[in-house]
Amino acid sequence: MKNNLTARTVVIVATILICVFGIIGFPRSGADLAKNLSDNIRLGLDLKGGTHLVLEIQVQDAVKADADQSAERLKEDLKKQNIAWNSMDTPDVTKVEDAENVAIAIKGVPATQSSAFRGIVSERYPNYILTALNSTDYSLKLKPTDLNDLKVDTVKRAVDTIGNRIDQLGLAEKSVQQYGKAGAKYEVLVQLPGVDDPARAKELIGTAAVLEICDVKEGPFPSKEGALAQKGGILPLGTKLIRSKPRGTQDGEQWYIVAKTPVITGREMRNARPGQDEFRKWETNFSLSQDGGRRFGRYTEANIGNKLAVVLDNQIVSVATIQSKIEDSGRITGLGSEEEGVDLSRYLRSGSLPAGVQYNEERSIGPSLGADSIHQGIVAGLAGLMAVIAVMLVYYKRAGVNAVLALVLNTLILLAAVSYFHAVLTLPGIAGIILTIGMAVDSNVLIFERIREELRTGKSVIAAVDNGFSKAWWTIVDTHVTTVVSCAFLFLFGEGPVRGFAVTLTIGLIANIFTAVFVSKTIFDYELAGRRQLTELSI
Numbered sequence: 001m002k003n004n005l006t007a008r009t010v011v012i013v014a015t016i017l018i019c020v021f022g023i024i025g026f027p028r029s030g031a032d033l034a035k036n037l038s039d040n041i042r043l044g045l046d047l048k049g050g051t052h053l054v055l056e057i058q059v060q061d062a063v064k065a066d067a068d069q070s071a072e073r074l075k076e077d078l079k080k081q082n083i084a085w086n087s088m089d090t091p092d093v094t095k096v097e098d099a100e101n102v103a104i105a106i107k108g109v110p111a112t113q114s115s116a117f118r119g120i121v122s123e124r125y126p127n128y129i130l131t132a133l134n135s136t137d138y139s140l141k142l143k144p145t146d147l148n149d150l151k152v153d154t155v156k157r158a159v160d161t162i163g164n165r166i167d168q169l170g171l172a173e174k175s176v177q178q179y180g181k182a183g184a185k186y187e188v189l190v191q192l193p194g195v196d197d198p199a200r201a202k203e204l205i206g207t208a209a210v211l212e213i214c215d216v217k218e219g220p221f222p223s224k225e226g227a228l229a230q231k232g233g234i235l236p237l238g239t240k241l242i243r244s245k246p247r248g249t250q251d252g253e254q255w256y257i258v259a260k261t262p263v264i265t266g267r268e269m270r271n272a273r274p275g276q277d278e279f280r281k282w283e284t285n286f287s288l289s290q291d292g293g294r295r296f297g298r299y300t301e302a303n304i305g306n307k308l309a310v311v312l313d314n315q316i317v318s319v320a321t322i323q324s325k326i327e328d329s330g331r332i333t334g335l336g337s338e339e340e341g342v343d344l345s346r347y348l349r350s351g352s353l354p355a356g357v358q359y360n361e362e363r364s365i366g367p368s369l370g371a372d373s374i375h376q377g378i379v380a381g382l383a384g385l386m387a388v389i390a391v392m393l394v395y396y397k398r399a400g401v402n403a404v405l406a407l408v409l410n411t412l413i414l415l416a417a418v419s420y421f422h423a424v425l426t427l428p429g430i431a432g433i434i435l436t437i438g439m440a441v442d443s444n445v446l447i448f449e450r451i452r453e454e455l456r457t458g459k460s461v462i463a464a465v466d467n468g469f470s471k472a473w474w475t476i477v478d479t480h481v482t483t484v485v486s487c488a489f490l491f492l493f494g495e496g497p498v499r500g501f502a503v504t505l506t507i508g509l510i511a512n513i514f515t516a517v518f519v520s521k522t523i524f525d526y527e528l529a530g531r532r533q534l535t536e537l538s539i
Helices: 002-024 030-040 059-080 096-101 111-124 144-167 198-206 224-230 290-302 338-350 367-396 398-420 427-456 461-493 497-528
Strands: 050-057 087-089 104-107 128-132 138-142 175-178 187-193 211-221 239-243 255-259 269-276 282-288 307-312 316-321 329-332 357-365
Touching (some): 002 398, 002 497, 050 144, 059 096, 059 111, 059 138, 138 144, 198 357, 211 224, 211 316, 224 255, 367 398, 398 427, 398 497, 427 461, 461 497
Antiparallel strands (some): 104 138, 211 255, 211 307, 269 282
């Protein structure tokens, strides 16, 4: 008995020490204590204040990009089979709802080659629907299921990319998730607790960082009007006019005519890092995926002496002449500063957004709201706790002390778990903690009432305590399991604050089984140890 008590005591003391360390660490002063507590117990947006953003992902951009790439592959396939065509274009789209109408328009396929053309499309592009407009013209559109999959994947990748970028800002408490607002399937909710400079975060989130390396057709031109004038006001088919980013106050405008379809894009980017060239000018070195490297190698090998433009967010940052075959790595030169090099590498490393973003909502929540919420939550929690402790001590006498100690340890374990799991504490989370306190008391009430029933039947104190705990055990487990199952559904189908409530309540319930049964029974055993003739129990 004594050895068993010693082992259980060691477990309880070790648990307390681990929990205390998780919450406050090893503070050397009062300032350290406050700092450690603030760092370990992370507060959510509703408590700490911060920035609330709702972004709409422009999924039509991803659908258009997929159609453009398919059109380029189709051109290569038709050339290999010597199948002629006059033009192959994908219309520009500007609205999310236009994604349903994105189609590749193919004109001028000879009627004598229509069978071979259909065969290639059917074999190589099974996710597209081919529609004949007449004997020579066709429309190629994504199947509805594939279109929906592409849009869903675009939103998911956007959420992941935005989350990665915010992580690089060191915002561990951030929340990035698809917005559940009805009728807004392509919106993303971004919450940044404690962000003092939302403009900086918004810049990193909102910069699409769409990297394209494009074939330069002509340029530079001193102005947009001058470039259009030389072409009679109409750009060649399959090209676009892009401005070069100025490098200083003395730099004049420069415009280039480049191919609409890039050679490679940021999707093929594997890694990127800032650096300096031999003249100490800042640049960004990048490496490509295996597939992207093969395509880039084939292109550069066939176009030595031609120019390539590095286009970032529809603005040329570098123009270079292809000197030799380039495969899996390259560099973007001529950057203006170290910050520009670091930012560019961060954009590319965290991933190119699969589509542009549009801000539909932006709200700043002041910290005064959080402070007020914290104050009211603490007051409510303490008031409820004091009332519970008073009732337990009055009604259950000395046994109530047992329940109070278990209750305090339950709260300690819960806060430590929040700290160790880097969870974010929100108002619903605090509600979960308060509900956990109530269920912890309920478990002790079940045990104490069972012990009272056993004492009324005339059993000895030790037998009554043992039977009370053993009989109440399964009732406690049943109630806790059903509540945990409910929390699982809240976590699976809820969002943000609802999930926070489910997490804190689940952790509290698991801790409660330990404190209400293991810890409480150990305290009782200490009181009863060596007192076999005990005839009364203060309960």
